[in-house]
Amino acid sequence: MKFKDLFDLEKIKEADPKEVLDEAVKTIVDLKPIELHTPEMNELAYAMPEKADFNIVDEYVKYEENKETSVYEITVPSFDERKLKEFMVDLYRKDKYDCFPERGFYVTGTSKLIVKPLGLVRVEMYGYPVVRVDKDIRYTQTSGDVRERGYKENLYFYYNYEDKALVRVYSDKLEDCKRDMKKRKDALQNAHPSVQEYIKREELLSTINRNIYKLVIPYLPKLKKWNKSTYNDGEGNVTIGTVRKYLTDYEEFLDNSMSQNLKVKLIYSNVTTREYTELLKEKKRLKLRIETGLKGLDTIKAIYKLTPEQEQNYKLITDSLVKEENTIVKTINSSVIPDL
Numbered sequence: 514m515k516f517k518d519l520f521d522l523e524k525i526k527e528a529d530p531k532e533v534l535d536e537a538v539k540t541i542v543d544l545k546p547i548e549l550h551t552p553e554m555n556e557l558a559y560a561m562p563e564k565a566d567f568n569i570v571d572e573y574v575k576y577e578e579n580k581e582t583s584v585y586e587i588t589v590p591s592f593d594e595r596k597l598k599e600f601m602v603d604l605y606r607k608d609k610y611d612c613f614p615e616r617g618f619y620v621t622g623t624s625k626l627i628v629k630p631l632g633l634v635r636v637e638m639y640g641y642p643v644v645r646v647d648k649d650i651r652y653t654q655t656s657g658d659v660r661e662r663g664y665k666e667n668l669y670f671y672y673n674y675e676d677k678a679l680v681r682v683y684s685d686k687l688e689d690c691k692r693d694m695k696k697r698k699d700a701l702q703n704a705h706p707s708v709q710e711y712i713k714r715e716e717l718l719s720t721i722n723r724n725i726y727k728l729v730i731p732y733l734p735k736l737k738k739w740n741k742s743t744y745n746d747g748e749g750n751v752t753i754g755t756v757r758k759y760l761t762d763y764e765e766f767l768d769n770s771m772s773q774n775l776k777v778k779l780i781y782s783n784v785t786t787r788e789y790t791e792l793l794k795e796k797k798r799l800k801l802r803i804e805t806g807l808k809g810l811d812t813i814k815a816i817y818k819l820t821p822e823q824e825q826n827y828k829l830i831t832d833s834l835v836k837e838e839n840t841i842v843k844t845i846n847s848s849v850i851p852d853l
Contacts, residue, residue: 516540519631525720531773534725537630538776541786544672546584547634547679549626551591558594558620565620565640565663574668576679585679587626587668589638594619618662619643619653627782630721631714632672634679640664671711682711722780729777735770739763744850753810754825756845760803760810763853767796799853806849809841 514532518524519540525533560569575588594600600612600619613619624638642662646652659665669682683705690708693700701709744759745751775792778784784792814824816835829842 519721520717522717522720525717525724528724530725530728533721534728534773534776534780537721537725537780540630540632541628541779542789544628544632544786545578545677546582547626547628548584548586549624549636550586550588551624552588553592553596554590555592555594555596557590557592557622558597561620563616564661565622565642565659567638567640567664567666570622570638570640576668576670576681578678587636589624589636589668590622591624592620592622594621595643613645617644618656620663621655626785628786629718629782630780631718632674633711633714633718634670634672636668638664638666638668669711671707671714680707680710682707687711725777725780728773732770732774732777735766736774739766739770751829752825753813753819753827753829756806756829756850757810757824760806760849760853764800764803767800771796802849802852806845809845809849813838813841 514524514528514536516536516539518528519533519536554573557569557573560566570590570592573588573590576585578585594614600614602612604612619642620640621643622638622640624636627635627637629635639659640663642656642658643653644656646654656662667684669684669687670679671682672678673680686705686708690700690704690712694712701712704712739762742759742762744756746755775784775789779786779789810824813819813827813829816838817823817827819827829845831839831842831846833839833842
């Protein structure tokens with residue numbers, strides 16, 4: 514499957530799920546870096562007498578490409594009214610701030626960056642009220658009441674692969690079009706070009722998700738089996754055979770099951786691009802540990818010229834008369850097995 518095939522519904526439906534998965538992941542990993550900056554602007558709460566108000570935040574929202582780093586930087590202020598000096602006062606309890614604003618709750622604002630396949634980018638922005646706990650007013654908790662006392666807004670973008678630039682899709686136009694599509698067949702074709710492109714890619718992504726979902730369920734029993742694997746024979750005996758099987762099974766899990774499911778998690782935005790990259794680095798590090806262990810086992814096998822049958826039951830001990838064997842077993846026990 515090729516990159517251009519991801520923009521063809523029929524080819525996605527007919528393609529092998531693993532090929533679709535690999536190509537979809539590339540559209541995320543190969544995308545120009547995108548960073549969300551959330552500078553703390555707690556003073557914005559001064560202008561919110563009734564609720565967490567996105568209109569106050571909106572004028573500080575920016576997005577632009579940093580020409581020096583080629584990173585797209587999206588800026589959305591965060592705020593937490595509890596950190597304003599007026600409320601950081603312990604009137605009745607030492608080191609416990611108990612001053613509340615007159616509206617009866619604090620306001621806070623957060624945001625999260627979500628990068629999807631096909632260059633779809635969304636920033637979720639939330640304004641939450643923080644209220645007293647009814648059963649014990651000494652404590653506070655975040656309330657999910659964003660309708661009356663907060664907000665939930667989105668910034669939408671898509672990556673233009675020809676111009677190599679992010680394109681803003683205005684949320685009101687996008688949401689209006691989706692609403693009108695339920696009433697009129699021509700709503701999409703009459704929409705703004707950016708809205709048309711975004712909705713088209715969403716439909717393609719939905720088809721991709723349906724194609725690759727069949728890869729998800731088989732992973733779960735493999736994960737359970739891997740989680741229960743052990744380097745001894747079940748009776749506490751540690752041999753070349755039991756350790757070799759443990760290490761090779763672990764390596765196979767990393768190379769196949771884990772690597773594939775990690776891609777699925779990236780597609781479903783359950784890990785970020787940065788987390789995905791870091792986990793791949795960790796996988797590489799673990800494979801080096803496994804390689805060290807397997808080479809050590811091969812060395813012990815060669816020292817004693819063990820047959821495959823003999824190595825299966827050869828117990829690994831640290832008080833051997835052969836110094837090299839002791840060093841290898843200690844390394845496996847202290848640096849290889851505990852690290853996996």
